[in-house]
Amino acid sequence: MGWLGLDDTDSLQGGCTTASFHALLADLPSNIKTGVPRLVRLWPFAQRRTRGNAALAVELHAPDEAVLMDHLDDWWRRHLAPLEGLVEASTMSDRPQSPASPGMVYYRERPDEAFYWSAVRQEVDLLSTPTPHRAWGGHGKIGAAAAISWPGQQVTWEAIAWRSTTESTQPRRIDMNALLDIDAMVGVVLSRDPRNGSGLIAPRGPSPVLFGVRATSFEAAEGACLHLLDAPKTEEASAWRVFETNQASGDHLPPVQSFTVASVGTHPARKHAHVRTDGPTVVAYAEGGAVNALARWLQEGDKISVAGLLHPDGTLHAERLKVDSWVHRTYQRPLCSSCRVRMKSMGKGQGLRCPSCKSTAPDTWDGVPVEPPHTGWVEPPMDARRHLARPLSWEDSDGRM
Numbered sequence: 477m478g479w480l481g482l483d484d485t486d487s488l489q490g491g492c493t494t495a496s497f498h499a500l501l502a503d504l505p506s507n508i509k510t511g512v513p514r515l516v517r518l519w520p521f522a523q524r525r526t527r528g529n530a531a532l533a534v535e536l537h538a539p540d541e542a543v544l545m546d547h548l549d550d551w552w553r554r555h556l557a558p559l560e561g562l563v564e565a566s567t568m569s570d571r572p573q574s575p576a577s578p579g580m581v582y583y584r585e586r587p588d589e590a591f592y593w594s595a596v597r598q599e600v601d602l603l604s605t606p607t608p609h610r611a612w613g614g615h616g617k618i619g620a621a622a623a624i625s626w627p628g629q630q631v632t633w634e635a636i637a638w639r640s641t642t643e644s645t646q647p648r649r650i651d652m653n654a655l656l657d658i659d660a661m662v663g664v665v666l667s668r669d670p671r672n673g674s675g676l677i678a679p680r681g682p683s684p685v686l687f688g689v690r691a692t693s694f695e696a697a698e699g700a701c702l703h704l705l706d707a708p709k710t711e712e713a714s715a716w717r718v719f720e721t722n723q724a725s726g727d728h729l730p731p732v733q734s735f736t737v738a739s740v741g742t743h744p745a746r747k748h749a750h751v752r753t754d755g756p757t758v759v760a761y762a763e764g765g766a767v768n769a770l771a772r773w774l775q776e777g778d779k780i781s782v783a784g785l786l787h788p789d790g791t792l793h794a795e796r797l798k799v800d801s802w803v804h805r806t807y808q809r810p811l812c813s814s815c816r817v818r819m820k821s822m823g824k825g826q827g828l829r830c831p832s833c834k835s836t837a838p839d840t841w842d843g844v845p846v847e848p849p850h851t852g853w854v855e856p857p858m859d860a861r862r863h864l865a866r867p868l869s870w871e872d873s874d875g876r877m
């Protein structure tokens with residue numbers, strides 16, 4: 477009995493760690509039993525990130541561990557070691573991707589979950605990785621170990637189907653009626669963007685993945701996947717498999733922090749907002765929808781609560797934002813205390829006078845009540861959220877995680 481993990485096999489030639497891992501599992505000797513494989517998303521700002529920063533792991537029950545190790549040695553040498561150093565083809569990444577540095581690890585017992593919590597919330601290195609019973613390859617060993625150490629308490633499922641290799645240069649064909657069907661299935665989540673109805677199950681850019689359907693149960697993921705694959709207008713898939721995942725767990729976010737706003741700068745063309753506070757600068761990207769709208773509305777003196785990721789550059793990238801209290805935006809003269817007519821200035825430094833009853837008052841201003849664009853927690857639209865982001869609608873009414 478043991479645990480096998482794999483990470484960082486994304487490359488020009490092969491595409492995706494999920495496909496590599498599926499091939500590995502499909503080729504295990506038949507007397508080796510496997511648990512439900514897991515797909516674990518890790519810290520989004522990791523320096524050596526691959527597409528989506530997902531690592532894979534599975535529990536194995538092997539009657540003879542030595543035979544298993546021989547098999548894995550051979551598999552590694554033939555299928556995974558050759559991926560070392562290849563650069564992933566990616567058109568959608570906002571920064572250069574690292575060359576593939578595949579890593580595979582085998583532990584006899586699952587390492588402590590503390591390593592997972594480090595790897596999902598901060599940079600970790602090989603030195604801090606729990607020592608495996610057996611290890612192959614390079615940097616990918618870190619994610620592979622983290623995927624194994626994931627305690628799996630906050631869980632969702634994703635059914636992934638892979639394309640037939642002969643078809644993978646063509647645009648993906650997924651039956652749109654079947655997509656509507658699965659979107660309405662109980663337990664299927666985050667499959668269509670409710671704003672424009674567009675599907676969220678197919679990856680953008682080159683990938684051997686045909687689709688991935690997310691769900692709150694294994695059965696819902698499996699049922700939706702089969703429904704899509706059986707539909708007449710869906711292309712032939714080469715294989716499919718259900719993974720247990722930490723997606724939508726919110727595990728990557730540290731506790732909510734509260735700040736007072738000092739100033740807000742907005743990028744003139746791209747509309748990204750930088751909110752300077754008495755703590756870190758809070759960044760809200762244009763794609764963040766309501767988060768960005770609220771951030772751009774803020775002014776000096778407003779108090780905010782933020783759930784976000786601390787970027788290595790020291791800024792806090794907001795994933796959830798709430799304004800707790802706000803200052804007045806505009807001011808006006810007070811009303812006359814006896815006839816409720818708005819008073820007027822009699823000239824600089826000469827006080828106020830009521831146009832109706834002519835009574836006078838000291839020179840003061842009242843704040844005009846104002847409502848922010850959003851008064852509760854807000855989050856980015858579905859297609860702009862991280863895989864790890866937990867939807868607000870899954871939380872209690874206070875938005876607590």
Ligand SMILES: [Zn+2]
Pocket residue numbers: 812813814815816817830831832833834835
């Ligand atoms: Zn008056």
